[in-house]
Amino acid sequence: MARKTSRPAWIAGAALIGFAVAFAAQADEYAQYRDFFEPLPAMPPLPAENSMNQARIDLGRMLFFEPRISASGVISCATCHNPALGYTDRIPRAVGHDGQIGERNTPTVLNSGFFGAQFWDGRAATLEEQALGPIEAEVEMAMPLEQALERITEFDIYVERFHAAFPGDDDPVHADNVALALAAFQRTLNTPNSPIDRWLFGDDGAMTEAQKRGMVAFVERGCLACHAGPAFTDSQFHNIQTPGSTDVGRFLVTGEEQDRHAFKTPTLRNVALTYPYFNNGEVAALDQAIVVMGREMLGVELEGQELEDLVAFMHALTGEIPDFPVPALP
């Protein structure tokens, strides 16, 4: 059970609505369920403070793949946020500098521009605030920012690219701009055109019957209470006891008792690709993760056909993964 119930009060209401529309679904082929979901917009919200020009995106892409801003010289953002693995690492907990194993499962950066908070505990509000943390973290890239900047400055092409990306900045090679460029690039890592997106845009055949039944269960059971909006996350923090975890989560950030064992709702977009699950990556299988969520957050045992349908629906959230060649670094 969840250590503290933090389900919004309207879950019960949503469940009732879900029941009502489920009943009607057979008549109108699920169409009214479209009101519960939002297709992924072409772009996440773009902050006025980080104007997203192509030069900035390109520089961010280079920095994302750049291993020499780590102490070992071989760990880049793309090591744990691996493009081959859904921009995560598909191991329970991140492995970083000198093989050290971190405390938490690597979250995907796909669609992260749509998140209202970053990291499992929300210790950063924005991608810009998030970007530099892993470079300096001792168990990740373990590189003091000043040294990282020195390495970058060795390459004329990087200096040129910073000038192109930040034309108003006379001395643009500094940590704030590294964060801005990385954030600008990450805002392009979106996964449109998943089956549910295509279905929301009107293509009735884009989801299978099982996926549509799973969608109904998802609404009925109240999963939508937290996994809502274009990225299927409310970006809020909810108390949960995941298998094997002793992590106090957001309590480390706020010191508030109510945040003990609270974690940010993870996106469900591409969830079939971003296993293993939960803050400690202890659950490898998607169906098992759904069972845990039912128990911990909803107080129900999900099983049988309904569980299978929910798994099918989760697969309907897999979109088009960004597809570009690895940048050539200097």
Place this chain on the structure above:
Amino acid sequence: MARKTSRPAWIAGAALIGFAVAFAAQADEYAQYRDFFEPLPAMPPLPAENSMNQARIDLGRMLFFEPRISASGVISCATCHNPALGYTDRIPRAVGHDGQIGERNTPTVLNSGFFGAQFWDGRAATLEEQALGPIEAEVEMAMPLEQALERITEFDIYVERFHAAFPGDDDPVHADNVALALAAFQRTLNTPNSPIDRWLFGDDGAMTEAQKRGMVAFVERGCLACHAGPAFTDSQFHNIQTPGSTDVGRFLVTGEEQDRHAFKTPTLRNVALTYPYFNNGEVAALDQAIVVMGREMLGVELEGQELEDLVAFMHALTGEIPDFPVPALP
């Protein structure tokens, strides 16, 4: 100085020829130098034992980017043979499992299908023989092959892909086929259309004047004695004392005194991208590497305009880097 001179006797001859054709070059615009070089063929020699079908190449690409066949779960072939970094790592010596630092500089896999020997010490003759070594090596991926195969077998898609790649093999998920697939993929990692290739095919403007002068110096000085053929390597072993190295090189393989401190001639294709240089990666700058080669192998001090021209010529060996999206792994 080289600990043992291993220059072929015909270097002196080549130098004389070089002098003669250099003298004539002003009249015919370097054209006769075309006889000294070979453009990169579209494909390296393909062994009959490893039929190169598309399914095998695609499987090899997946395995090349697959970090879960390492003990940590985060090191793949592409970690050290990084596509962003000329399929090498651009650090002096390879960093592997738990941050251990290896003895030698990571060689590029670009054009490695053209090499007649693999590894700095030639302990593997072919790409097939080479492929499995780094997976098991304790300082690299540190993964017993049986465990690597168990991890692969967990994924239905891999099992399917092995069947597609090895249609004659009833039980195709085994180490030999991992090696065949990786080798097949690596034989596609070639870099055609460099300036010298385009010049060899007849485009007089493909190389700059400095590059052409550097080409003349390259022939005159006898560099071609070892850096010959389509990949600019004879795939032979030559004794050399590189700065800071105590590595006995090929002696470890053969136990023959004559092989003490002998290393395979590295390819010069894309040499501008594959810094730092030599078996221990101790020399970061291309011009300095050329100076060392002059001293150690040719007994000359290369400097001034000639050195600048040789550097320019090395840049003429940079080809088109393979350009494909990172594969999606299961």
